[in-house]
Amino acid sequence: MGAAFQLSASPIDAGALRSSLPDDRAGACVTFEGWVRNRNEGRPVTALDYEAYAPLAEKEGARILAETAEKFSVVAVRCVHRTGALGLGDLAVWVGVTAEHRGDAFAACRYIIDEAKARIPIWKREHYANGAAAWINCATRGEGAAAKPPS
Numbered sequence: 001m002g003a004a005f006q007l008s009a010s011p012i013d014a015g016a017l018r019s020s021l022p023d024d025r026a027g028a029c030v031t032f033e034g035w036v037r038n039r040n041e042g043r044p045v046t047a048l049d050y051e052a053y054a055p056l057a058e059k060e061g062a063r064i065l066a067e068t069a070e071k072f073s074v075v076a077v078r079c080v081h082r083t084g085a086l087g088l089g090d091l092a093v094w095v096g097v098t099a100e101h102r103g104d105a106f107a108a109c110r111y112i113i114d115e116a117k118a119r120i121p122i123w124k125r126e127h128y129a130n131g132a133a134a135w136i137n138c139a140t141r142g143e144g145a146a147a148k149p150p151s
């Protein structure tokens with residue numbers, strides 16, 4: 001089973017990632033793209049900054065993909081999360097899964113993004129239309145959960 005998790009300071013090339021997934025054993029491919037939107041919890045957002053503690057983020061990301069392989073019958077899984085400054089509409093996270101059957105592909109893709117959001121130590125700084133900004137810890141449980149961004 002092919003698995004890869006990575007952080008990227010450069011824009012994510014969804015087409016290139018998707019083209020890395022085909023395999024004759026796979027009958028299904030499911031992808032997820034998370035984009036920077038213009039609102040969060042009722043506040044107008046103008047931009048985001050993502051920071052990660054890379055050693056732990058990469059370890060936890062690889063652990064999530066390994067768990068995915070154990071729980072679902074998948075052929076390949078990939079996940080890339082951006083770091084750095086992102087604007088509205090930018091691709092913040094990409095997940096791709098191939099499997100023999102669509103049920104496993106959908107379930108595995110959902111598992112990866114849900115677990116990544118809950119466990120990987122990535123912090124998001126939202127910039128608001130009124131000029132204010134706030135850090136939000138994306139990891140809410142697991143080894144990566146923390147109250148503030150790295151210094």
